[in-house]
Amino acid sequence: MVIAVIGAGSIGRRHAGNLEALAQSVELIGWRAFDRTEFEARKDIEAVVIATSTPIRLDLIEMCAAQGWPFYAEKPLAWRVAQAEAIHEAAAPVADRSMVGFMMRYHPAVRDLATRDLSGLYGFHFEIGHDVRQWRExxxxxxxxxxxxxxxxxxxxxxxxxxxxLSLIPDMTLKSVDCVGHLDFPGVDFATRLHLTDVTGAVGSVAMDYVSPVSLRRASLRADDQVIDLDFLVPDMRVATAKDAKTTPYAFDRNDMFMDAMRDFLALVRGQKTSGNPLMPRFDRMRDSSLMIAQAWENRQFNGVVAMDMT
Structure with a gap:
């Protein structure tokens, strides 16, 4: 049986290579070469990895659900709420054996943080930034x-x-979304900040940008008994209390997250035991995440512009 990877861009090639490294039979299919009628007639498909662009997700997920094929869909699933709802409704027949490609849930610092007591939280911030012009060769x-x-x-x-x-603070509500755009790209956000609250009254934000001259990826959580700061690029986590402070380093390769996620996906496909990661992005548990992202996109408010030479 074959694991089909649909979409032959950089992420599709990564998934295909990782599946081969896990001794799987893999077929990488470029989107332009994909023939749905021919593909649906095949009897050798065990599961599908969807690594196409976001607008193509729904059609392929409908196909997988109709054929009973578990799927691993790359993020993000949708940018509008109606799209997200349609995707999760369509996926229902195979949702408990499928996954969304939020591999950061497998970062060792995140898995460590998920085991910690975060009660008493009153503030949080997650941030990622880089110069989009230097992103890929x-x-x-x-x-x-x-x-x-x-x-x-x-x-x-x-x-x-x-x-x-949302995986670490699951009961969040979106309050507002502030964006910075670019005069040459109307409607495209170059820097965005989500303002959020959770059911306990904690307030926080999630920020991302295409502008930062220095790549950064970090998080901070503030509770009444501890201060936690993570740097995902080092990576390490510093936990400070009134009594002491401890910094924990993590040794890993970025591809480890993709590999761990793919191992869990294969286990789901085959009804086997998964890794036990409590944050595993199994599809039937990801509706809130999909809706939060889509709601944020629909509620963007542009408040300024950034002057970046994009030529």
Whole structure:
């Protein structure tokens, strides 16, 4: 049986390579070469990895659900609430054996944090930033999906941070979304900040940007008995209390997160025991995350512009 990876861009190639490293039979199919009628007639498909652009998610998820194929869908799933609702409704027949590709839930610092007592939390902040022009070799923002005013922008591109915050603080409510745009790309957010609260009264934010001259990815949580600061790029976590402070370093390779997620996906596909990660992004548990991201995109308020030469 074959694991089909649909979408042969950088993330599709990564997933295909990781599946091969896990001794799986893999077929990488570029979207332009994909023939749905021919594909649906196949009897050798065990599961599908969906690594296409975001607008194509619903059709492929409907196909997988109709065929009974578990799927691993790359993030983000949708940028509008109606889209997200339709995707989760369509996925229902195979949702408990499928996953969303929020691999940051497998970061060792996040898994460590998920085991800690976060009661007494009164403040939180998650942030990611980098200069989009330096993102990938031979990559152009202007001609990419990210420059599309319908579904593009930094909120969608770096939506991991929204999901990450929600995975650790699950009962959050979105209050507002402030954005900075660019005169040459109307409707595309270059810097975005979500303002959030949770049911206990804690207040916080999630920020992402295409502008920072220095790459950064970090989080801070403030509780009445501890102060927690994470740097995901080092990576390490510092926990301070009134009595002492301790910094924990984490040794790992970025691809480890993708590999761990794929191992769990294969276990779900085959009805086997998963890793036990309490944050595993199993599809039937991800509706709130999908809706939060879509609600944030629909509620963006542009309050300024950034002057970046994008030529």
């Amino acid at each position: 031979n990559w152009s923002f202007v001609g990419s999906y990210a420059a599309n005013p319908e579904g593009g922008g930094v909120l969608m591109d770096l939506s991991h941070e929204v999901d990450l915050a």
